[in-house]
Amino acid sequence: MTLDYDLIAEKLAARGDDVGRVEGALRAQEVETPSWAFGNSGTRFAVFAQPGAPRDPFEKLEDAAEVHRLTGIAPSVALHIPWDKVENLNGLRERAEELGLRLGAINPNLFQEPEYKLGSLCNPDAGVRRRAVAHVHECIEIAARVGSDAISLWLADGTNYPGQDSLRARRRRLADALREVYGALGDEMELLVEYKLYEPAFYATDLADWGSALLVCQELGDRAKVLVDLGHHAQGVNIEQVVSLLHGVGRLGGFHFNDRKYGDDDLIVGSIDPFQLFRIFFELVDIGAFESGVRFTIDQSHNIEPKIEAMIQTVLNLQEAYAKALLVDHAALERAQADGDILAANRILVDAFNTDVRPLCAKVREDLGASADPIASFRADGYADRVAQARLHGTAAAWI
Numbered sequence: 001m002t003l004d005y006d007l008i009a010e011k012l013a014a015r016g017d018d019v020g021r022v023e024g025a026l027r028a029q030e031v032e033t034p035s036w037a038f039g040n041s042g043t044r045f046a047v048f049a050q051p052g053a054p055r056d057p058f059e060k061l062e063d064a065a066e067v068h069r070l071t072g073i074a075p076s077v078a079l080h081i082p083w084d085k086v087e088n089l090n091g092l093r094e095r096a097e098e099l100g101l102r103l104g105a106i107n108p109n110l111f112q113e114p115e116y117k118l119g120s121l122c123n124p125d126a127g128v129r130r131r132a133v134a135h136v137h138e139c140i141e142i143a144a145r146v147g148s149d150a151i152s153l154w155l156a157d158g159t160n161y162p163g164q165d166s167l168r169a170r171r172r173r174l175a176d177a178l179r180e181v182y183g184a185l186g187d188e189m190e191l192l193v194e195y196k197l198y199e200p201a202f203y204a205t206d207l208a209d210w211g212s213a214l215l216v217c218q219e220l221g222d223r224a225k226v227l228v229d230l231g232h233h234a235q236g237v238n239i240e241q242v243v244s245l246l247h248g249v250g251r252l253g254g255f256h257f258n259d260r261k262y263g264d265d266d267l268i269v270g271s272i273d274p275f276q277l278f279r280i281f282f283e284l285v286d287i288g289a290f291e292s293g294v295r296f297t298i299d300q301s302h303n304i305e306p307k308i309e310a311m312i313q314t315v316l317n318l319q320e321a322y323a324k325a326l327l328v329d330h331a332a333l334e335r336a337q338a339d340g341d342i343l344a345a346n347r348i349l350v351d352a353f354n355t356d357v358r359p360l361c362a363k364v365r366e367d368l369g370a371s372a373d374p375i376a377s378f379r380a381d382g383y384a385d386r387v388a389q390a391r392l393h394g395t396a397a398a399w400i
């Protein structure tokens with residue numbers, strides 16, 4: 001083992017802790033990849049097609065399986081309907097199992113039909129609302145068929161101009177529609193409610209923040225929980241505090257991991273602000289989120305960077321953030337906090353963040369039968385070239 005690994009092990013042993021605890025937790029970590037991040041995507045200005053982009057959900061699963069094979073901790077894949085709608089749902093489920101994967105959260109698409117111009121579940125037209133609810137019902141059936149236990153709902157609903165619609169009426173329609181949806185969930189299914197500050201609506205978004213999402217979940221029932229997408233807040237919002245508050249009331253349902261500089265940029269998680277990601281993971285460790293069924297999904301859009309490699313890098317960033325959070329000296333932190341020793345407490349966090357955990361993570365991946373260096377393995381293995389050849393014909397799956 002390398003010097004860095006030995007240093008970590010010695011440091012933990014010196015304070016009566018054990019590197020085995022950290023490794024065990026890391027081996028149990030699970031990250032869900034999003035099917036939609038494997039297909040072509042872009043901005044509203046252009047979509048740059050990539051060679052080898054999957055042409056259907058089955059091929060998206062193959063790419064996801066490659067990410068899991070190399071990292072060892074990405075065993076489930078979230079689906080987006082109708083992007084991933086197939087005739088043969090059993091076949092999709094079986095293919096996932098053959099590839100060593102599970103099908104994860106089902107994401108209804110309530111934003112791309114022309115009739116959603118004025119919204120979906122909050123649309124002023126009762127007929128549109130009915131069809132939107134029917135689409136979510138269809139997604140619940142799909143979830144049951146493919147063995148998924150979550151519906152992950154994001155609404156593009158909102159208004160662009162003051163006066164465009166009644167804020168109160170929209171809230172009422174939202175609650176009514178969500179009650180119908182919630183009532184149709186299977187007993188083991190969760191409804192994850194995602195919020196987003198703005199975009200596509202620019203004046204008022206119907207589920208704009210964690211408070212709005214939480215209120216609606218509390219009106220629905222225990223199996224409605226809030227989903228935190230890291231790119232969906234105003235600048236400067238303390239996301240780890242939001243996480244801790246939601247967990248405190250039993251409503252932290254899951255994440256959409258990504259990073260951003262400005263808006264909902266959907267960049268690789270930890271690529272812009274790795275310290276924020278660490279702070280979130282520290283909070284998650286602190287509240288025991290890894291033992292309480294919180295769903296850790298990635299929601300990114302790799303528009304110019306190679307998609308599979310980007311996904312591998314994403315999973316590694318999530319693993320490293322978790323590893324660092326697991327290294328925080330909790331006993332020392334509690335002492336410093338009790339003593340009011342502000343700077344010592346802060347140093348304890350920063351010390352864990354500054355630790356080079358890469359050798360530790362490499363060992364964990366090897367123990368899982370994955371790759372010590374997934375990026376190098378991926379580049380050496382030629383998977384990208386193989387799929388570029390195999391997927392020459394037909395139409396690549398794409399966002400639009």
Ligand code: RM4
Pocket residue numbers: 107154194196229256264299
């Ligand atoms: C939204 C939101 C949703 C995702 C869509 C594609 O901004 O993050 O989770 O499904 O984008």
Ligand code: MN
Pocket residue numbers: 154194229256299
């Ligand atoms: Mn999202």
Ligand code: MN
Pocket residue numbers: 196229231232264299
């Ligand atoms: Mn988003």
